[in-house]
Amino acid sequence: MPEYILLDAKDKILGRFCSQVAKKLLLGQHVVVINAKDAIISGNKRAIHEKYLARLKIRTATNPRRGPFHKRRPDTFMRRVIKQMLPRKKLRGKEALTRVHVYIGDIPERFKKRYNKLIHGEIKNADKRRLSYYNKYITLDNLCSRIGWNKENIEV
Numbered sequence: 001m002p003e004y005i006l007l008d009a010k011d012k013i014l015g016r017f018c019s020q021v022a023k024k025l026l027l028g029q030h031v032v033v034i035n036a037k038d039a040i041i042s043g044n045k046r047a048i049h050e051k052y053l054a055r056l057k058i059r060t061a062t063n064p065r066r067g068p069f070h071k072r073r074p075d076t077f078m079r080r081v082i083k084q085m086l087p088r089k090k091l092r093g094k095e096a097l098t099r100v101h102v103y104i105g106d107i108p109e110r111f112k113k114r115y116n117k118l119i120h121g122e123i124k125n126a127d128k129r130r131l132s133y134y135n136k137y138i139t140l141d142n143l144c145s146r147i148g149w150n151k152e153n154i155e156v
Contacts, residue, residue, distance in 0.1 A: 004030045005121040006107070010038040014081060014140060016126035022085035024121075025096035031121075033102045037074040037141035042131055045138050052147050072149040074140045075102040 005024065009017055017039060024031055041048055060066045071077045079102045087093035131137060145151060 002030045004032050004101075006032050006034065007121050007123060008035050009033055009078065010035040011128040012039050012123060012126040013128070013131070013137075014039045014041050014078070017123055018078065018081045019085050020123045020126065021100065022082050022096070025082070025086065025099050026092065028099075030099045031101070032107065033078065033100065034107050035105065036078045036102050037104050037139065037144070039074075039078060039140045040128055040137045041140065041143060042135055042137045044136055045142075048138055048143060049146050052143060056147060070147070072144055072147055073104070074144045074149070075104045077140060077144055078102050 007017075007021065021031055021033065056070055058068060060068070071080045079100065082100055082102075083097055086096050088097065128137070
């Protein structure tokens with residue numbers, strides 16, 4: 001059974017964090033990401049919301065039911081960001097994507113029981129401290145609830 005690296009996304013900058021997770025996946029490591037909803041996106045709150053709300057309007061002209069479909073939950077949103085940083089059309093990218101598990105809150109009990117070998121990893125240069133005092137940011141939870149994630153219907 002492989003060893004899993006446990007990474008906490010709380011107060012980590014989303015892009016920097018996900019790029020380093022993608023690198024670990026390409027190196028063949030298995031990664032578990034917890035607290036995905038507490039990751040942050042740096043920038044102006046209004047501009048970030050407008051950018052992602054504009055993406056939701058992208059549809060197929062002939063039949064909108066065919067997609068594209070946009071992720072609204074924080075765990076699937078973060079998984080998609082990681083997926084975009086992998087060579088997903090190649091075999092090594094597809095295999096790397098199978099080695100990542102992303103959770104909204106803390107690690108589930110069933111995962112703790114199944115995999116008792118968890119290594120606590122650290123991601124460098126992705127902390128919130130990296131942002132200066134004047135920079136603005138929002139959490140992934142805030143963004144996802146703004147673009148349509150309903151928190152009440154999901155177990156955290």
